[in-house]
Amino acid sequence: MSVVQTQKWLYEFVKECKEKSIVDYASVQCETICNPLKKAFPKVHSQAMQQELLNHGLFDPFEWFKIETVVEEMEKQNVWKIIEKEFQSLKKIWNGPNVPIYIFPIKRGLLGFRKDMHRKNGVAYKEAIFLFLSTDLSKEEIKAMLAHEYNHACRLHFINLSPEKTPLKESLIIEGLGEYAVKDLYGEKLLAPWTNLYPFDQALQIWKKHFLPSLSIKGLTNHHAFLYGQKGSPLPKWIGYYIGYQIIDTYQEQHGPFKKNELYQKSADTLIAGSKFPIK
Structure with missing residues (x-):
């Protein structure tokens, strides 16, 4: 599957934050969320990748106590399954590349947390796609966002420029x-x-x-x-x-x-x- 089961990483992040008496939440996030990304970005330091993702919408480390609730809600909404199914359809339509897709909660993205919360954002690289989602997106919005970012990945593979x-x-x-x-x-x-x-x-x-x-x-x-x-x-x-x-x-x-x-x-x-x- 191209959609990585990042909910496992997210639950591990929460578990580590709960269990440690003195916690550097940023370091825990880097270890549990960003270190596994070495598979797609072997030449990028985990700390640099963490900052890059934070700039694009990844949840702040201090939000750890909300993340479990967000992930549970996203699982109820079948977010990972929706994206996997739509990706396979888009890949066939566009004859596109098989790139990993990483799904994470967006910064301040818990439903009802604040009125001006960010609802979604994405970023595509030649190597991978990242989707940052809140808990109040419709199925159609999720699919449209994936299409926008996956089309980027298709174009990036086609032009093959740094x-x-x-x-x-x-x-x-x-x-x-x-x-x-x-x-x-x-x-x-x-x-x-x-x-x-x-x-x-x-x-x-x-x-x-x-x-x-x-x-x-x-x-x-x-x-x-x-x-x-x-x-x-x-x-x-x-x-x-x-x-x-x-x-x-x-x-x-x-x-x-x-x-x-x-x-x-x-x-x-x-x-x-x-x-x-x-x-x-």
């Missing part, structure tokens, strides 16, 4: 393809809010002025402001995500329909050139 060598145009396409896959499989009702955040004409002007001259900038760390926006700059919130999605959506509109795995196998240059975002 994070340092990935250009901005590819980051835009990766995000656009992921969210278009959600629309294609499950309909517009499950699309992220950022897909309709701006008037098209406004985004087009930002594209011409700020994105076109920057499409070859390499290194994922250099793409953050373009994707997420930057306070005090001409780049508004989520603008790169919006543009990436619109590139794929307008390309499909003008040249589709395509087989399920065709889009993620097209070059970034082809997808941009065939969209409503001009390259000149």
Whole structure:
């Protein structure tokens, strides 16, 4: 099975926290949750992996006393089984790679814990997918999230570029393809809010002025402001995500329909050139 039974790790984490009289919860989390990830990331130190996952939504170590309740609820909802079944379906549809999928509670994700809690987040690497979930997600939301992240993994395997060598145009396409896959499989009702955040004409002007001259900038760390926006700059919130999605959506509109795995196998240059975002 590609879906790793991480609930076993989570119960062990709670057990270790309960049994030790003096507890460094961060170290226990690193030992029980991050050390096993060496199988997928043998060259990454466990502490570095822990920080990376915490940045993307992994529960804070001090939340240990809630984690057992969260995992029990997620098991009642058959989260691991739902994701495994949907992954096998997506893998067949897209002829995609067999990557491990790790499921963990999201930071402050216990149902009813707080009104502004984060409900879900995910991150995909060539080596693996991580899903961070709360206890109040519908089955459809879980499936849509998996599709977005697994589509990323498919694209990452196809382009086979290191994070340092990935250009901005590819980051835009990766995000656009992921969210278009959600629309294609499950309909517009499950699309992220950022897909309709701006008037098209406004985004087009930002594209011409700020994105076109920057499409070859390499290194994922250099793409953050373009994707997420930057306070005090001409780049508004989520603008790169919006543009990436619109590139794929307008390309499909003008040249589709395509087989399920065709889009993620097209070059970034082809997808941009065939969209409503001009390259000149």
